[in-house]
Each structure stands twice: as C-alpha cells, then as structure tokens.
Amino acid sequence: MAASLEDAGFEVAHAALDRVLEDARAETPAVLVFNMLGRTDVPAIRNLLRSADMPHGVASLAVIRSDQLATFDFSTGFDDFIVYPALTEEVTARLRRAIWLRSGVESDNTLRAGDLHIDLSNYKAYVAGRPVDLTYKEFELLRFLATNRDKVFTREALLNRVWGYDFYGGARTVDVHVRRLRSKIEDRSHTFIETVRNVGYRFHLE
Secondary structure, three states, rough: OOOHHHHHHOOOOOHHHHHHHHHHHHHHHOOEEEEEEOOOHHHHHHHHHHHOOOOOOOEEEEEEHHOOOOOHHHHOOOEEEEOOOOOHHHHHOOOOOHHHHHHHHOOOOOOOOOOEOOOOOOOOOEEEEEEEOOOOOOOOOHHHHOOOOOEEEEEHHHHHHHHHHOOOOOOOHHHHHHHHHHHHHOEEEEOOEEEEOOOOOEEOOO
16 A cells, blocks of 8 residues: 555655654655554554544544444544455545544645645745745744644644754744744734734644
8 A cells, every 4th residue: 555655656654553653743644644453552542543642633543444343442532444355546635534534634735725735745935825935944934833723732832743853943043933934924814823812832723
C-alpha cells in the first residue's frame, strides 16, 4: 500500500505505535493510517487519537479486513476506514476526503478559507485573487495556522511547530512574523489571524 500511495503523490513514513505521537508532533502529518489487520492495542490507539497533544487537523484511517467489520470498534476515533485489499483509487480518495474534512485541504493540495487561497504545492498564497509575496517562514506559519483553524497556539508551540525544536529564538520571533503576515494578507475586509490575549494566536474566520 505504501508504494501505491507514493505513486499517488503522498509522502509515506512508518512509525511504531509508541512513536506515533512524538513523530506526529514533530512532523504534523496530514493523515495517520493504522494497520489493524493483525493484533493491535486498540485502547492505546483510542487514547492516542484522543490525546490533547495530537496535532489538530490530523486525519486518521484504519485498514481492516472484511471479516472484521462485524466486530470492529468504530468508536475508537478513526475518521474513516479502508477494507483490505482495496484499489489504489479508493484508498487515495478516502485519504483525500479525510484530509479535507479535517483540515480543509482539497484534492489538488490547495486550501481555501474565504477569500484566502493557499497553494500548498507551490508555496503561493492569494487574497481575493491577489498574489501575496510571502517569505518561506511566513508561508509556513500561515500554512500551519490555516490547517489548524480555530485552535489556539501559544507562541512557544508555534516556535516548536514552525521553527523547530532546535530553534533558539524567543517569542518575539512569532510576534514579528505574525505582524508581517497580517500586513500582507489582512485589510479592512479580511481578518484571518486572531490574537488570543495572554495565550497566543489562532486562525479564525467570522
């Protein structure tokens, strides 16, 4: 299945169950796919998917056999499931649907939020059709906030998620980039990034 997903344009990485949360926080994947064909620790997966530390907007799918349908616990927290074996076209369609439902990212790897259009593949952004000239970090900050809309992030969390755990800059780095980003994408008609007093920032549409 991994090879088929890579052929379809997905970047695939493997992780043991006890590493999933750590890797998800470091990489912020679009979707987690759980192999449920053999014996698996369902309670651990349930706790993992419901963890407050799991990045917001990460979709999850279970891969199961047809003979598991009658007994499978769908309350575990998966967004969808795939019955193995399945055609590559079905797998990719379900993955893209789950990603879109969670993050708003569409099948052509774009994200639209009101008049804001973010081309994730080409690192471009547009507001009401107007191209916006963003630096790499400004784009990454916008991408992260927009794919985790309505979730509040502290400055420290944004430093870790956007700049990386080994970045030694302070919270002022986030404030400066948010201010510059706002000056480029917001005006009287468009407000996307909200300051949450004494906490941090969130991407929010009225």
